[in-house]
Amino acid sequence: MKKVLIITYYWPPAGGPGVQRWLKFVKYLRDFQIEPVVYIPSNPDYPIKDDSLENEVPNGIEILKQRIFEPYFLAKIFSKKQTSAISSGIIKDDNKQGFLQKLLLYIRGNFFIPDARKFWIKPSVKYLSEYIKQHKTDTIITTGPPHSVHLIGLSLKEKLQVKWIADFRDPWTGIGYHKKLKLSETSEAKHIQLEAEVLQKASHIITTSFTTKAEFELITRVPITVITNGFDIDRPTSQVLDKTFTISHIGSLLSGRNPQNLWNVLHELVEENPDFANDLRLKLVGAVSEEVLDSIKNSGLEKNLDQIGYVAHREALMLQNRAQVLLLIEIDSVETRGIIPGKLFEYLASKRPILALGPEKWDVERILYETGSGNFFNYSAKDELKYRIMAYYKLYKQDLLSSESKNIEKYSRRSLTGKLADLLKH
Missing domain, CATH: 3.40.50.2000 (Glycogen Phosphorylase B;)
Incomplete structure (x- = not known):
């Protein structure tokens, strides 16, 4: 059975749509003679939690964990509400932002490139390099956002020449809130450079939409496949509709x-x-x-x-x-x-x-x-x-x-x- 290493930030008990895509892929990969190994942070700061999703993790899946340093806990000293909102992508329009949110957005956009999970890159590359060598793993998948996860894949590809598939659940510089990060010209150029490097050096790219594929094809010649999100057949059914x-x-x-x-x-x-x-x-x-x-x-x-x-x-x-x-x-x-x-x-x-x-x-x-x-x-x-x-x-x-x-x-x-x-x- 082929083994594949999946590198993701979001995993149960994280809630929201970001976790479900790869949770469901992991659920069914064994049906196609592929054994998934999942790498996640051991101490993540999830803005939303849903403990019920832990019941959907298949039995016997190998899950690797390493600690992550997240600066969000420092920002919460000033405002837990504002920090959680920014982490969740809930960003007010410029004319409705207070001084504190503007400051936090400026720091987030210019000091943490590509995102605030960047401190997980180096320890992850070190840990996974040894794992890949010891377990003879030849295929890895990274899924973002956070797009810093793709930089783990980039380093592992360059270091070990593994097959690397980069899965984009959302665009990078093309996503709506990117313009709200109050980026300097230097910071914007850095985002564009890192995005291009990931797109041009991955072995294969997956997008969840047709438009994102077309936009990426202007940047890279690496093959791109659209695999949308989906629905699970094992889902509750109800024929009783609301009366209202x-x-x-x-x-x-x-x-x-x-x-x-x-x-x-x-x-x-x-x-x-x-x-x-x-x-x-x-x-x-x-x-x-x-x-x-x-x-x-x-x-x-x-x-x-x-x-x-x-x-x-x-x-x-x-x-x-x-x-x-x-x-x-x-x-x-x-x-x-x-x-x-x-x-x-x-x-x-x-x-x-x-x-x-x-x-x-x-x-x-x-x-x-x-x-x-x-x-x-x-x-x-x-x-x-x-x-x-x-x-x-x-x-x-x-x-x-x-x-x-x-x-x-x-x-x-x-x-x-x-x-x-x-x-x-x-």
């Missing part, structure tokens, strides 16, 4: 994910239709920024709002299955066209209609179209958005609201792991 007309969003809603046009449309429908006002529940499951909550409340929707907060992954899946409509929102910018949220694929498996709002030419629109699972709108849409929500509502009132969700089998975690296994074997 729930429009549910599962996952974090950052400051930039704030479609004012949607809140305005819902407000108009509430004002125009008493039945709609009584039936509508806007259900937000996960961390929500103050800006988004303020926008919703200022739009007169406070009485229709259910703010649930973070829940365990399995409970989140149950809430998805019960929703009348599932809401998917991305930041409205060119940089986010290649972001395909992991929740999209779990939404597909729930077979509930998906209402998606995001940037023009968003990769998500392509998947919604091919699966017939929902509708996409940009941030300027109004009349057509209002029409679609009312169409959903009328079907809900007749107990006929459903979703086709066809051709989704290729997005199952097991099918995607098969695609990964083909890369590892060649």
